[in-house]
Amino acid sequence: MDLNFTKEEIAFRDEARHFFRTAIPESIRAKVAEGEGLTRDDMITAQRILNARGWATPNWPVEWGGQDWSPVQVYLYQDEMQQANCPSPIAFNTSMVGPVIAQFGNEEMKRRFLPATANADIFWCQGFSEPGSGSDLASLRTKAERKGDKYIVNGQKIWTTLAQYADWIFCLVRTDPAAKQQEGISFLLIDMKTPGITVRPIVTMDGGREVNEVFFDNVEVPAENLVGRENKGWDYAKFLLGNERTGIARVGNSKAKIARIKELAALEFAGEQPLIQNARFLEKLAAVEVELKALEMTQLRVVSDERKLEKGKQNPASSILKLKGSVIQQQLTELLMEVVGPYVMPYQREFDGKNEPIVGPEYATEAAPMYFNYRKVSIYGGSNEIQRNIIAKAILGL
Amino acid sequence: MDFDLSEDQRLLKESVDRFITDQYGFEQRKKYMREPAGYNPAMWDQITEIGLLGLPFEDTLGGFGGGGVETAIVMEAFGRGLVLEPYFATVILGGGLLRRAAPEATLGALAPRVAGGKLKLAFGHVERHSRYDLADVTTTARKDGSGYVLNGAKSVVIHGDAADKILLTARTGGERRDRAGIGLFMVDPTSPGVARRGYPTQDGLRAAEITLDNVRVSAGDVLNDNALPLIEHVVDEAIAALCAEAVGAMQVMQDLTLEYLKTRKQFGRPIGSFQVLQHRSVDMLVALEQARSMALFAAVMAEETNPIERRKAISAAKVQIGRSARHLGQEAIQLHGGIGMTNEYAVGHYFKRVTMIDQMFGDADTHLAFLARHGGLFGRAA
Structure with a gap:
């Protein structure tokens, strides 16, 4: 048993400490320290600096820009980043949808989305919770009906963090209303600019505007935006939640x-x-x-x-x-x-x-x-x- | 960084665990407690045979040079068995004091006897008004030729009635709470002027009150005439050992409670199916895992040579163990209901032991105050 880090681990820690405290603009780190909200630009700026070094997505597969670090290195990276008040990479991108696409998406989907997701060229948000489905997530009702090469999405998501910044949303949608709850859910990627999507802010008690309602009214989504297989979305969601x-x-x-x-x-x-x-x-x-x-x-x-x-x-x-x-x-x-x-x-x-x-x-x-x-x-x-x-x-x- | 045990540590753990499993079931322990000594001399012999009494000593002295991790391995297992024999008093306290504070000749003469099970020790440091302050010593040591004459009294000397020799603090100089002038002496409890009254403690162990009336101590039995910093290091090691013991005891309480929740039926189903009890047992798990983490931290930090860093870490561990054990122990009794209240059932005995551990060498609040006074654990110092 040895609670000391090895020489290599210490060198890595010092490298991370130096990087986070010099490469990320002081103005952004000060906002994090004060608890002041970051702008969309702040988040994207910070993530691109990390990504340029390959440090935005260390948890991803190496071929898609991951780092193959030891668990100790991952720990040191996170610890130093947080202690330096450096913004974490956008979680929706790097620890949620990215790993799901890398694991379950097809090659074309990976090429289309992973580099842009790592570099925050796409800002993602997460469409899981619904007004009637909070803790009981599997009861969700937003439905996606297959019509030819499209899904038609209708329903509502809630508590959608930073939807106002987002270019895309990854959603759990019901594709088989007849199946057992968990078995009729799919994982769908939707461009926020698609007609029929409305974002309405929810102001929280601190006066902040982080979360939103997102409404889907006959939103047409190309079928190729389905991740993995239809009706397997619950498995992907569990993978996502167990990831970090x-x-x-x-x-x-x-x-x-x-x-x-x-x-x-x-x-x-x-x-x-x-x-x-x-x-x-x-x-x-x-x-x-x-x-x-x-x-x-x-x-x-x-x-x-x-x-x-x-x-x-x-x-x-x-x-x-x-x-x-x-x-x-x-x-x-x-x-x-x-x-x-x-x-x-x-x-x-x-x-x-x-x-x-x-x-x-x-x-x-x-x-x-x-x-x-x-x-x-x-x-x-x-x-x-x-x-x-x-x-x-x-x-x-x- | 890794938390793996070395090969030797793994073997030590296996043999101590086997001893506890084979020899220290709860019903067996009840019998040992009824022995005249309050423990089972045959178990003492077995602990000797496994070689555990030599833990802190080098192999030239009949030991195996164990440190904080080895101590934690033994004490966690002993916590699972609620071991009654005077191991903590003899080896962790007594052995530790010999190793850190005694002249080499004394250590060389006594360590092999401790390791061989021939010499049981105890450490007297509590006085009527001292509470947890090791420097609050009014027992006096007056120089007399090459030796000293001791006067005063020591309270709640753990396993003081079983000890062949009692190590105790007495003031060679300075005022009542001065850090300087605290000597460490070895007293034979049968020598003239020593009175000793043994009694059971709440948790079924033993302790003694010792009074000293013009007790002569020869030069050879003066271990150190200014010993406080060394004693503090040994006490820190002892606290780390108690933390590990408490974790062992807490683990048993958690296991017993879960077993009970799964088998006890009311309203036609196991009570563990009720969410209110599920959530409470999860909070017990949180308390246990946090305590286990800090017991490990203490085991490693007990060897730290920077005294203030060491004492802060040990205090933090004692706070966590005190808080966790109180929460987990109270919940363990509550979730058992009536059966948890009985003397016949095991869980109460574990509860009593962890409760007493909190009162040894400073309770959670005492250590929290120390930690706060010294700037805490993180960030800028005060």
Whole structure:
């Protein structure tokens, strides 16, 4: 047992650290650190820088631009990227639809989509959830009827993150209404410019505009946009969801947040002392740090084990990464808000586009919106309650 | 970076696991507890034969030079069996103190006897008002010729009644809570002026109260006259060992609870089919895996030579183990219902042991405060 990284691993870590902190524009990284939303251009700029080095899609097959890294390298890459407040590559592109196309798409589809997806020439969004199908995703009703060489799509998707930026959407659609729920679903790629698609924003409680409703009204989709085989979409969706096992804990992000909290706690005063010297505050923070250290060790156990596990097998410890990682992220946004104090109150998005000075310190403006926004992390991608259902069944055998 | 065990470690694990499986079933343990000593001398002999008593010592001293990982392997298995014999007191504490704080001649003379099962040790450090502060020592050591005369008392000395020799702290100089001037002495419990009262602890182990009334200690039994930093290192190693023991005990509680959820039927079906209990057992799993991760971290960091980094890591582990064990243990009892309350059934005994572990060498809050005072684990220091 050796918890130290090898010389080669350390060299790789240092290379990644240097790259993320020099190649990605400071202005973009500052936005990530502050919790300020990124523009479409920011995301595309960052991804193209990564892609130029082959680092946007390390998890892909090598022939399509993957890196064939060891699990430890993947871990270090993610950890350094997150700690540097570098935006992760667009998840819809690189960890969702890309791997599905690479695994299940035909050669023509791969040539058509994979390079453009890696380089963010196509910005993807994900059409899974529907108003009546959240946790019970397999009950989805958006239907695609085959007519000649086309599918005709009708229905509605919801919680579609960044649909307003997207060029394309990958959708789960019902192609066989007669079949058992999971067996009548297909995985379809749809150009957002197709007539009949309407995107309507949903404003979240933090005032942000991340998620949308997407309506499909007799949308004609070429049959060649079907991924893999008809009615096998549920298998592809499961592959997609099971794909990212370790990055999901977002340990590096949480480390960056702790560094930020400590930085700000040195500037804010509670009585005579800066908050960073307040015992009660420090103990609250230390309690989260302990959980994060434990989670980091848990993640490293999973990473170290990945080399030995057969494909498809899962280390029981990996199942807790999302559950614990999401709660830790939320606790840290809570502490970040507490550090700022009364200046969390002004709702400063009010001033967007107006030439008025902000109220209070710059770092205060996003503290409360980030806290509100981060409630989502225990809901999206299968809520923590669904995670518990899955773990109870798959790991505990209940 | 890898978490794999070496070939030697794997063999050690196999033999300790086999010992626990064969010799330390819950019903067998109940019998051992009824022995006059509160443990089974035959088991002590077996532990000796497997070679576990020599863990911390070099092979020239009859040991096998084990470190944090080897200690964790043994202690996790012992946690599964709730081992009663004075292994922790003799080897982890006593052996550790000999190795780190005693003169070479003393180590050379005593280590082979410990390794051979001929010498049981205990460590007295708690005093009436010291709580978890190792520097809060009022027991005095007055220089007397080439030796010392000790006066004072030590409380809750784990396995103090079984020990052939008791290692204890006494002040050779300085004020009550000074870090300097804390000596480490070896006392024969049968020597004049030593009174010892043994008793059972909540978890079925044993401890003793020791009082010292003008007890003469010869020069050869003065292990160190200024020992606190060395004692702290040994205590850190001991905490790492307790973390591993707690993980072993927690694993059994988790297994027992899952087994019970799958077999106990109410309302016509196994109670494990109820979602409210499923989710609670998942949270127990989370607590267990987080604790296991930190026990590993502690095992590795116990050997760290930078004392502040070492102590922060060990404190973090003790916090996690304390929190995890309390949550998992309480839930294990609750999910069992009435049967979990009984003395006859195993789960309560594991619960009692992990509860006592939290009270040893600083509870979760004490260690959290230490960690907070020293800037935490991540990011910029305070």
